[in-house]
Amino acid sequence: MKRLVVVLALVLSFMFAATVASAGKIEDVKKAGVLVCGVKDSVNLFGFIDADSKELVGFDVDICKALAAKLGVKTEFKVVTSKNRIPMLAQGSVDILAATMTHKFSRDEQIDFSITYFMDGQKLLVKKGSGIMSTDDLANKKVGTVKGSTSEKNIKNAQPKAQVISYDEYPQAFMALKQGKVKAVTTDSGILAGLKSGDDNPDNWEVVGEFFSSEPYGLGVPSNDSAFRDFVNKSLNEMWLDGTYQSLFKKWMGYDLPAGWQIELWPM
C-alpha cells in the first residue's frame, strides 16, 4: 500500500512537470540556443545539397537562417520528407518546418501555419515532344508524384482516369519518368523547374500545362503557440519590407518576383 502511494505520487508529479515544462516555443528556442528547422534535401532550389560545397542550401534554408538570426540563435537542419514532416513537427523533433508545404485546412488540424510565403501552382513535367500538353492528355497514362503531397489528390481530381503512382521523393519520380515508367511527373511548378534544371540534359524535359491547383506555401509551426506564430509572421513581414525576401527570391529562382503578388502585409 505504501509503495502504491509512492508510485502514484511520482506519476502525478511527472504529469505536472510535463505540463509546466511546455512553456512558449520562443523561450525554449532561446534557452537551447538553436532553432531546429525541418527542410527538404532533394528539392532543387528550395532545399538541396550543393554539389560543390556539399552543404544544405536553398530558398527554404535561407528563410530559416533569417528567422534564427532575428531570434539571435544558431540554426540546425533536420531533413524531412513530405510524408513525415507533419508528424515530426507535431512530436517536437523540429521547431519549424520550411519544407515546400502547402497550407491546407486539413493540415491545420494538427499544426499551425504562418502566412503564405511562396505562391505556387501545380503543373506537369514531361519529356519534350511527348505530346502531352495538359491534364486532358493524361487519361489512361501513368503519372508520378510524391507520397503525402497535395499533388496526389489534385491530379486525381483533375484527371480521374490517370493512373497515379506515388514515390518516396521527387528524384525517384523523376527517375521513373526518365525510364519511361511514368509519362509525367506532377507537383508544384517551382519543384518541377528545379528537377528540370538539375538534370544533365535540361532540354529533354519541359514543364507544360496551366496551373490546375494553387499551392500557397506556409511555414509549419507547432499548434497553440500564438507567440511563436506571431513572431514568424512579423519576421516575414519585416523581411519583405526591408527587401531581404525579394533578394532571396531573385537569388534562388533566378528571376524577379512577379509583379502583383505580395505576402500578406499587416501594419506593425
Place this chain on the structure above:
Amino acid sequence: MDYNFHWEKMFHGEPAQWMWEGLATTMQISAIALVCSMVLGTIICIMRMTPFKPLQWFSLAYTEFFRNTPLLVQIFFWYNASHYVIPAGINEWMNDLYVQFPGPFSLFGYDFIGEWVLFNVEFITGTIALTVYTSAFIAEEIRAGIFSIPKNQLEASRAVGLSFLQGYRYVILPQALRIVIPPLISQALNLIKNSSLCMVIGVTEMMYMASQIESYYAIPFEAFSVALLIYMTISLIISFCINMYNKHFMIQVMY
C-alpha cells in the same frame, strides 16, 4: 500530449476501401510468388543434384547470390534494371500495362473495392524479385530434405530402371517434400511478410495503402496497427491449417 485515436475513420469510407484493395493485392502477389517460387526452387534443387557439372555450378551460384543479398536491394534491382536489360519493345509494353479489376465491388452497401490494379510493371517486377529470392531459400531446404532420404532409395530406383529424372519424380521427391513441409511453410509465411517490401516501388499492397492512409488522413497508429493485425491473422490462419494437415496426414514423420 493528446492522443486522440480515430478508429472509426479506419472502418468506413475510403480508408476501409483502400485496406481491402491492399489486402487483395497482398494475397495476389503472395499467391503468385509462392507457386512460382516453389516450382522454381524445385527446379534449381534438381539442377544442383545432377551429375552434370555446369548445371551444378549455375545452381550453386544462383542460390548463393540470391540468398545473400537483401530483398529490398533485389526489388530495386529488378525494377530499375528492367529498363536496361529487357529489349525496348517488351519494355514499352510492360510500362504501359495496366489491368484493372472490372468495376467497383460493394456488398450490402459496404464498398469493398474501388479501384484494384491487377497487373502493372511494378507488380510484375515485384513478383519476380520475391519469386527469385524465395526460390533460392526453398532450393536449399528441399536439398536438405533430399539428403535426409537414405541413399539406397536412389540406388534402388536406378536398379529398377528409372532414369535420373524419373527417380526423382516418382521416388525421392514425394518422400522429401513430405518431410520438408514445415520449413516450406515458414518460407511461405516469410514470403507474405516480405511482400510488404514491394511498397517501395509502388505496388499498391497493404503497407502502401497503410502509408497512403497515414499521409491523407494523418492516422498513422490506427492504419499501421490494422495492417499489423491483418498480417498476423493471415499468418496464424496458414499455420493453423498446416498444423491440422500435419496431425491428420503426417503421422509417420511426427515423433
